[in-house]
Amino acid sequence: MSVESVGAASTGAVPASAEPLLSVEDLKIHFPIKQGIVFDRTVGHVYAVDGVDLAVRRGETYGLVGESGCGKTTLGRGVLRLVEPTDGSVLFDGVDVASLRGEELRRMRRRMQMIFQDPLSSLDPRQSVESILVEGMRAHGLDRGRESTRQRLLELLDSVGLPRTSLRKYPHEFSGGQRQRIGIARALAVEPDLIVADEPVSALDVSVQAQVINLLEELQEQLGLTYLVIAHDLAVVRHISDRIGVMYLGSIVEEADSDTLYREPRHPYTRALLSAIPVPDPRVEDEREQILLTGDLPSPANPPAGCRFHTRCPWRQPERCDTERPVLRELGGGHRVACHWAEDIEAGRIRPHEVEAELVSAGGGVVEVPDSVATTFRSGGGSGVAGP
Numbered sequence: 001m002s003v004e005s006v007g008a009a010s011t012g013a014v015p016a017s018a019e020p021l022l023s024v025e026d027l028k029i030h031f032p033i034k035q036g037i038v039f040d041r042t043v044g045h046v047y048a049v050d051g052v053d054l055a056v057r058r059g060e061t062y063g064l065v066g067e068s069g070c071g072k073t074t075l076g077r078g079v080l081r082l083v084e085p086t087d088g089s090v091l092f093d094g095v096d097v098a099s100l101r102g103e104e105l106r107r108m109r110r111r112m113q114m115i116f117q118d119p120l121s122s123l124d125p126r127q128s129v130e131s132i133l134v135e136g137m138r139a140h141g142l143d144r145g146r147e148s149t150r151q152r153l154l155e156l157l158d159s160v161g162l163p164r165t166s167l168r169k170y171p172h173e174f175s176g177g178q179r180q181r182i183g184i185a186r187a188l189a190v191e192p193d194l195i196v197a198d199e200p201v202s203a204l205d206v207s208v209q210a211q212v213i214n215l216l217e218e219l220q221e222q223l224g225l226t227y228l229v230i231a232h233d234l235a236v237v238r239h240i241s242d243r244i245g246v247m248y249l250g251s252i253v254e255e256a257d258s259d260t261l262y263r264e265p266r267h268p269y270t271r272a273l274l275s276a277i278p279v280p281d282p283r284v285e286d287e288r289e290q291i292l293l294t295g296d297l298p299s300p301a302n303p304p305a306g307c308r309f310h311t312r313c314p315w316r317q318p319e320r321c322d323t324e325r326p327v328l329r330e331l332g333g334g335h336r337v338a339c340h341w342a343e344d345i346e347a348g349r350i351r352p353h354e355v356e357a358e359l360v361s362a363g364g365g366v367v368e369v370p371d372s373v374a375t376t377f378r379s380g381g382g383s384g385v386a387g388p
């Protein structure tokens with residue numbers, strides 16, 4: 001079963017009026033770059049997360065997508081306060097996470113759990129499944145006597161579709177998909193409200209990806225969970241998300257409900273990402289236009305001034321794009337975009353530049369470019385974001 005065979009996307013399940021469980025406001029996470037014999041000199045910063053605003057509603061799945069290195073994992077870790085933010089705030093259930101200390105922080109942490117990309121490296125190979133699951137319960141005072149703990153462990157195994165005989169086994173005795181189920185059971189063991197899932201299926205065979213995604217969706221329905229799902233794969237994000245935020249070099253450049261984002265992408269970067277996804281019908285595939293990005297992702301240690309995307313943008317307008325950083329602004333219906341020219345591009349008032357003399361047809365062949373139709377661009381480095 002491929003990701004394509006996952007049930008219908010869960011778009012629009014949570015009303016826009018629903019209150020946010022998680023609000024991230026102008027979050028910045030900058031890592032110092034140290035030099036010197038004892039690394040005592042700060043010579044710069046990696047601007048991994050550089051002004052992110054987003055809100056995840058209760059019961060919703062918010063998908064965060066972007067190419068490798070754009071800051072998705074750092075943002076997820078910042079939300080859980082596994083890394084200290086440089087600036088901005090993270091509100092969980094209305095409480096500023098940075099204000100919490102000691103017991104209060106520990107209690108808040110129970111309510112926010114993380115699922116990791118590689119279950120093998122996130123599970124201790126020396127611990128049995130029982131010990132992995134009990135550890136978190138014990139830390140949060142949820143192991144209430146031998147018999148009820150055992151009952152709870154069996155329930156957890158049932159809920160993630162693992163055999164009850166799994167308790168005495170060790171991570172290496174399971175397949176990749178089963179190990180991810182152990183990771184999910186470990187997160188569920190402490191009864192969280194929010195799960196941050198960082199590339200939850202990208203280390204798995206395509207054949208088991210859909211099973212794990214379906215499991216996450218079923219658990220959400222049964223337990224009323226809220227998800228922040230981080231992925232570089234647009235197909236995974238589309239199928240699981242109610243809303244999607246597209247990240248580029250430390251900030252969100254576009255946000256909309258899942259259907260709207262795929263139907264009407266308004267930021268040049270999102271347009272390029274979506275146009276890179278192959279269409280199964282070969283006739284449509286041959287004829288459609290593809291925007292392939294030129295150049296690589298700039299270094300987050302030295303991001304471009306103005307719009308972070310201007311160095312790769314086919315619609316760049318020199319003065320303003322090079323100097324003025326666009327804010328994430330509302331276009332209506334909850335669709336937000338950080339581009340000065342979104343309306344002009346949509347209306348065709350601004351045409352894309354011809355960045356190279358030749359075009360690549362989506363079918364792969366190089367074609368001559370008539371001057372007037374320079375909407376397809378030859379890739380200089382690829383987007384790095386996978387299609388379905």
Ligand SMILES: Nc1ncnc2c1ncn2[C@@H]1O[C@H](COP(=O)(O)OP(=O)(O)OP(=O)(O)O)[C@@H](O)[C@H]1O
Nearest residue numbers: 031046048067068069070071072073074075232300
């Ligand atoms: N602890 C750290 N110290 C210094 N730089 C870091 C640290 N953690 C991450 N970075 C840098 O921050 C940037 C964003 O990294 P991050 O892992 O958040 O991106 P990502 O979008 O999740 O990419 P990937 O999908 O490859 O994990 C990268 O340039 C990375 O090298």
